Amino acid sequence: xxxxxxxxxxxxxxxxxxxxxxxxxxxxxxxxxxxxxxxxxxxxxxxxxxxxxxxxxxxxxxxxxxxxxxxxxxxxxxxxxxxxxxxxxxxxxxxxxxxxxxxxxxxxxxxxxxxxxxxxxxxxxxxxxxxxxxxxxxxxxxxxxxxxxxxxxxxxxxxxxxxxxxxxxxxxxxxxxxxxxxxxxxxxxxxxxxxxxxxxxxxxxxxxxxxxxxxxxxxxxxxxxxxxxxxxxxxxxxxxxxxxxxxxxxxxxxxxxxxxxxxxxxxxxxxxxxxxxxxxxxxxxxxxxxxxxxxxxxxxxxxxxxxxxxxxxxxxxxxxxxxxxxxxxxxxxxxxxxxxxxxxxxxxxxxxxxxxxxxxxxxxxxxxxxxxxxxxxxxxxxxxxxxxxxxxxxxxxxxxxxxxxxxxxxxxxxxxxxxxxx
Amino acid sequence: xxxxxxxxxxxxxxxxxxxxxxxxxxxxxxxxxxxxxxxxxxxxxxxxxxxxxxxxxxxxxxxxxxxxxxxxxxxxxxxxxxxxxxxxxxxxxxxxxxxxxxxxxxxxxxxxxxxxxxxxxxxxxxxxxxxxxxxxxxxxxxxxxxxxxxxxxxxxxxxxxxxxxxxxxxxxxxxxxxxxxxxxxxxxxxxxxxxxxxxxxxxxxxxxxxxxxxxxxxxxxxxxxxxxxxxxxxxxxxxxxxxxxxxxxxxxxxxxxxxxxxxxxxxxxxxxxxxxxxxxxxxxxxxxxx
Numbered sequence: 001x002x003x004x005x006x007x008x009x010x011x012x013x014x015x016x017x018x019x020x021x022x023x024x025x026x027x028x029x030x031x032x033x034x035x036x037x038x039x040x041x042x043x044x045x046x047x048x049x050x051x052x053x054x055x056x057x058x059x060x061x062x063x064x065x066x067x068x069x070x071x072x073x074x075x076x077x078x079x080x081x082x083x084x085x086x087x088x089x090x091x092x093x094x095x096x097x098x099x100x101x102x103x104x105x106x107x108x109x110x111x112x113x114x115x116x117x118x119x120x121x122x123x124x125x126x127x128x129x130x131x132x133x134x135x136x137x138x139x140x141x142x143x144x145x146x147x148x149x150x151x152x153x154x155x156x157x158x159x160x161x162x163x164x165x166x167x168x169x170x171x172x173x174x175x176x177x178x179x180x181x182x183x184x185x186x187x188x189x190x191x192x193x194x195x196x197x198x199x200x201x202x203x204x205x206x207x208x209x210x211x212x213x214x215x216x217x218x219x220x221x222x223x224x225x226x227x228x229x230x231x232x233x234x235x236x237x238x239x240x241x242x243x244x245x246x247x248x249x250x251x252x253x254x255x256x257x258x259x260x261x262x263x264x265x266x267x268x269x270x271x272x273x274x275x276x277x278x279x280x281x282x283x284x285x286x287x288x289x290x291x292x293x294x295x296x297x298x299x300x301x302x303x304x305x306x307x308x309x310x311x312x313x314x315x316x317x318x319x320x321x322x323x324x325x326x327x328x329x330x331x332x333x334x335x336x337x338x339x340x341x342x343x344x345x346x347x348x349x350x351x352x353x354x355x356x357x358x359x360x361x362x363x364x365x366x367x368x369x370x371x372x373x374x375x376x377x378x379x380x381x382x383x384x385x386x387x388x389x390x391x392x393x394x395x396x397x398x399x400x401x402x403x404x405x406x407x408x409x410x411x412x413x414x415x416x417x418x419x420x421x422x
Numbered sequence: 423x424x425x426x427x428x429x430x431x432x433x434x435x436x437x438x439x440x441x442x443x444x445x446x447x448x449x450x451x452x453x454x455x456x457x458x459x460x461x462x463x464x465x466x467x468x469x470x471x472x473x474x475x476x477x478x479x480x481x482x483x484x485x486x487x488x489x490x491x492x493x494x495x496x497x498x499x500x501x502x503x504x505x506x507x508x509x510x511x512x513x514x515x516x517x518x519x520x521x522x523x524x525x526x527x528x529x530x531x532x533x534x535x536x537x538x539x540x541x542x543x544x545x546x547x548x549x550x551x552x553x554x555x556x557x558x559x560x561x562x563x564x565x566x567x568x569x570x571x572x573x574x575x576x577x578x579x580x581x582x583x584x585x586x587x588x589x590x591x592x593x594x595x596x597x598x599x600x601x602x603x604x605x606x607x608x609x610x611x612x613x614x615x616x617x618x619x620x621x622x623x624x625x626x627x628x629x630x631x632x633x634x635x636x637x638x639x640x641x642x643x644x645x646x647x648x649x650x651x652x653x654x655x656x657x658x659x660x661x662x663x664x665x666x667x668x669x670x671x672x673x674x675x676x677x678x679x680x681x682x683x684x685x686x687x688x689x690x691x692x693x694x695x696x697x698x699x700x701x702x703x704x705x706x707x708x709x710x711x712x
Contacts, residue, residue: 044532046640048540088640197685226685230644232635233672235434235562236679236687243427256542259636267553268560287541291636 034080035071035353037062037343038100038129040110040120041336045088046230047113049255050281050332054112054135055083056324057333060316061340071347079344090115097123097131105129107347107359109339112332114138114199121145121159128356130363132346133161134339135332137169138203142385158356160363160385162342163335164279164304164392170207173278173302174215176394176406180276180300181219184417188247188273190222194237194261195252196229201280204252208278222246230256238264249275258282262295273418277301279392284402286328296397298419305393305404306334307374308412316372328402338371342379345370374410426558428680433559435676436669440569441631443668445645446652447576447661448623454659455596455616458508459516461523464645465530466621470496470628471545471637472538478545478632485545486567489629496625497618504617509610527642534639542638550633568630575626576665579619583661592616596659651691655698657708666706670694 039058042051062079070076082105084096093116097108101123108124108131111117117136124131125145133141145159164172181188195205205224212221223244227237234257241249249272253261259282265275279302282288289296306313306329316337317329324333347353350362369378377389394406396415405415445467452460460466470492477488503526511518552563583589595602595612602609635641652671656663671691678690698705 044535044540046638048535048639049542052540226683227679228685228688230641232644232648233434233438233675235438236431236676237684239427239430239434240680240684243424256636256638256641259542259544263551267551267562269553285541287543291543291546293546 034078035074035107035347036080036082036100036103036105037340038084038097038103038105038108038110039081039336040084040086040093040096040100040108040116041112042088042116043083043085045086046254046256047088049285049287051085051088051112053324053327053330053332054336056320057329057336058109058134058340060320060323060333061337061344065340065344071344071353073348074353077347077353079340084110086111086113086116088113088116090119093117093119094123096120097129098127101127101129106353106356107132107343109134109336109343110136112136114141114203117141124158125154128156128158130158130356130359131160132339132343132363133159133163134336135163136161137164137166138199139165139167139207146384156357156360157385158360160381162339162379162387162390164390165386166203166207167210168207168386168388168390169204169279169302169392170209170211171214172392173208174211174217176302176392177219177276177278178215178217180394180406180415180417184415186273186418188219190244190246191219191248191250192241192244192246193221193224193250193252193278194241195224195226196231196254196257196280197226198229198254201226201229201252201254204279208250208252219248221250227257229254231260234260234264235268238268238270241265242268242270246270247273251275251277252280253277253282254280255282255285255288258288259291262292262299266295275299275419276417277303279303281331283397284328284330284395286326289397289400289402293400297400298396298398298416300394300396300405300415300417302392302394304331304335304390305374305395305410306330306372307410308404309410310372313372330402334373338373338379341370342366342368374404428677430559431676431680432673433561434565435673437562437565437569438634438676439669439672440565440572441627441634441668442648442652442672443665444568444572444575444627444630445624445649446656446664446668447572447579448620448627449649450653450656450659450661450664451579451623452617452620453653454661455592456508456512456613457516458512458519458617459523459650460620461520461646462503462527462530462642463624463649464647465527465534465642466496466499467624467628467645468534468637468639468642469499469530470625471632471635471641472534473625474629474632475538475543475545478547484547484549485629485632486547486549486571489571489626492629493622493626496628497622499625500618500621501614503621504614508617509613512613527646531639531642538639540638542636542641544634544636545632547633564634568634571630572627572668573665575623576661579623580661582619588612588615651695654705655695657705659709660705660707663705663707 041054066078070078082100086092097120114136195201320329346362351358374393376391396405473492474485477483554561652667656667675687678687
């Protein structure tokens, strides 16, 4: 057996050689074998659970793309993910994006919460690195960039989103509420909106209230109750909701607040037709179902959901279950998975991978219909950079399992509303 | 304003205050004896919660019984932290101690993340869903039990400090370290016991609320902040202050949620802090230090 000993001389030689290679200007080096993509999510901190789901979804998609031969039109170049962690701190969206861009990433994807995504977007514009938002709902993230491009302050829009926006969540929720009430032949009058008071919750609540005002349906939002997130106690909030005599409670939660809210609703024995959420996490994740059990039964919520009528979705969901240690393929893992495939599709069509503007040109003409989520049509980007076909699905927890129940074309089962009396 | 709602708010707030009190008692004890601000307090509580979660899911022990085990485990952890870490910086400036305890907090939080994963969870206990209806107002049995245990534990702790020899030595070491050394008290041992007892309190608190409050690894920070708020309002180092402060903060938040937008309720408790600091800088029951 020969031993390689690292002496001072060999070390210096190796370092000098390395420095020479690294010092050469780009065109003289051989073409890189991978295309680096910065993938940033909150992998630690309060949003670690969804953040880790996003990261795994993106990684699984990249593995699948690479296994199928990489980006074929570009000589089979492979995707390499440079991952980042915002630690659930909004300002780190920018810090982490900067770090991965300095490591040579030429596209960005991220980052679950609107705060850090907004911070990422400003860096993407500054450094001219195309960003595909896989998850983040706040409207202004793309709208602000589109506005500054339109007004000529910036030349090119580098920020695009394949996820429903807060306002579209609101519109769809009001539409689904109306359709379900009508289909069920029920006419609830009093709806109490309850929401977590962070950027996400405020944005969702505002979107829902605005859409309600615009649609002017037969039901009223009689009270809106925000709570500080994360909450330490929600009993008074529920008492307040109860005092408003609701027919329906419409909650917008985070996973932690959902664990507090639903047992409390049951404990205080509110007589009502049901709980119908305008869209939020916390109601369908495997851990939540295990912890909340019957407290979640018959709860309806409008969320971005995977299209389980597609056999491929089921195959990926099964692989996801294995790789995540038993978790459900849901909104978070699903949209990050689709996001990576949208990026691969863009790279296939881009005129050049070296020029960010060529990538943006390909982004603008995207028409991708192989996604696993439930869409209202192919993935396209409108003048704001948003995908108008990214729509939520109404799901319901039936026998401890989340099931798509509305719209009809997505439904796997008929919904139960009003819920049976306990 | 709906009278039932106000009454319910008052009652829920008062009962939940028991949880706050128990959290704060441990912190105030450690500070009162050692003058060390335990920034890892909330994270120790989270470990108490996870221990009771483990005992409930693996061994089927209800958190209202397992809190004794959790207290014992956290006592050991407290002893270890004091003996191995805090002891070395006990004479160092305050900022050194704060940095050390922040470090311990980070380690505890991330160990919990590695061990239990990031999902929020809560322990299911039959008591957790039980209620008692008094007309239109209801009493949450879990909170009532927590409240009673919290008051009993605080009373027991104060008996321990005022009626036993070990308690007296702890108070002696707290009042005058040098004097205690002179009369032959092993101050380092006393400190270790005090830190252990403080940690045990918060361990018991964690177990007792594990069926009321959802928790995940980062929960510790907000628990620490709430505990500090209560201890400062009640008076640093005062057990009675921690008890009353806990009830006060909880009732203030609950009534804040009744009369204002619930998202503003923390404004009420922290405004209370500012008012108390302005008019009674040492807190409600704190001793003025020269």
